[in-house]
Amino acid sequence: MAQINSCLKRTFIGFNLFFALVGAIILCLTVFAQIVTNGEDDDIENRTYGLICLYIMGAVTMLLGLLGAYGAYKEHKISLIVFLVCMVIGSLVMIRSGIPTAVLRPQVEGFLEEKFSELLPLNMATISQKHFVNNMQTSLHCCGLFSYTDWNEDIPSSCDCPSDLDEESDTCKQVVGMNRYPFLKQSRSIYxxxxFPILMHYVLLVADISLGVVFTLAALAVLGMILSSIMIHQLRHPNKTPVVYKVPTIFIPGPPKYQELQNDLPPPY
Structure with a gap:
């Protein structure tokens, strides 16, 4: 006989199947990211660490979802208790990581601005720093960190606009700058x-998405805690068999034990 409310049971199973699906999606995206970045040798140690973290997150999420769905379907108390413990730990970890990140988010722009200001002037930066800025300029279609004057007059070719964008004033502009030859000044079309503003837009966007994911997972973990706690309580205290009370038979009075004596004799004269 089922000991868990059927509506609660179906809701919990659906919740955990969705949880398992999210874990499977994380694993698939991680595999895709590994295939796409397989040929890149830059910062391979950090890339491997990030992929391992994603694999672990996806696998744990999927296994917890399957464990919770199994425990609800089979009404297995041990599986539900393990699921509850994992949800408690997961919610605490998410809240512990999410709250400090939310507090530090407004300070990210000032921190990065200070760090990038240390690279100025860019024409005096190290080779690795110049390589980083040049790659950013090529991919983001920008020039300089805060202005094209960050390069002084040694503006690199990564700032040059393509010829088909020369007429678009909002994207490109004409400047007079030196390029490799100090004695030769020429007009150039640059981004x-x-x-820095473009980079900050993407950094804050990633931070907001990350915070949304963290607090969403924390809310799901709390919801899983509540549902699993109710199911464990129902398994520990199942509905008792209802007691059937017999309705007593309606009492039908029998003949009186005595009858009033009536004098049928005629009254005396």
């Missing part, structure tokens, strides 16, 4: 936007 008009600096890189």
């Amino acid at each position: 008009s936007k600096p890189c």
Whole structure:
């Protein structure tokens, strides 16, 4: 006989199947990211560490979802208790990591601005720093960190606009700068936007998405805690067999034990 409410049981199973699906999606995206970045040798140690973390997160999420769905379907108390413990730990970890990140988010822009200011002027930066900025300028279509003057007059070719964008004033602009030859000044079409505001837009976007994911997972973990706790309580205290009370038979009075004596004799004269 089922000891868990059927509506609660179906809701919990659906919740955990969705949880398992999220874990499977994380694993698939991780495999895709590994295939795409397989040929890149830059910063391979950090890439491997990130992929391992994603694999672990996806596998744990999928296994917990399957464990919770199995425990609800079979009404297995041990599986539900393990699931509850994992949800408690997961919610604490998510809240512990999410709250400090949310507090530090407004300070990210100031921190990065200070760090990038240390690279100025860019024409005096190290080779690795110049390589980083040049790659950013090429991919983001920008020039300089805060302005094209960050390069002084030694503006690199990564700032040059393609010829088909020369007429677009909002994207490109004409400047007079030196390039490799100090004695030769020439007019050039370069990207008009600096890189730092564009970079900050993507950094804050990633931070907001990450915070949304963390707090969403924390809310799901709390919901899983509540549902699993109710199911464990129902398994520990199942509904008792209802007691059937017999309705007593309606009492039908029998003949009186005595009858009033009536004098049928005629009254005396």
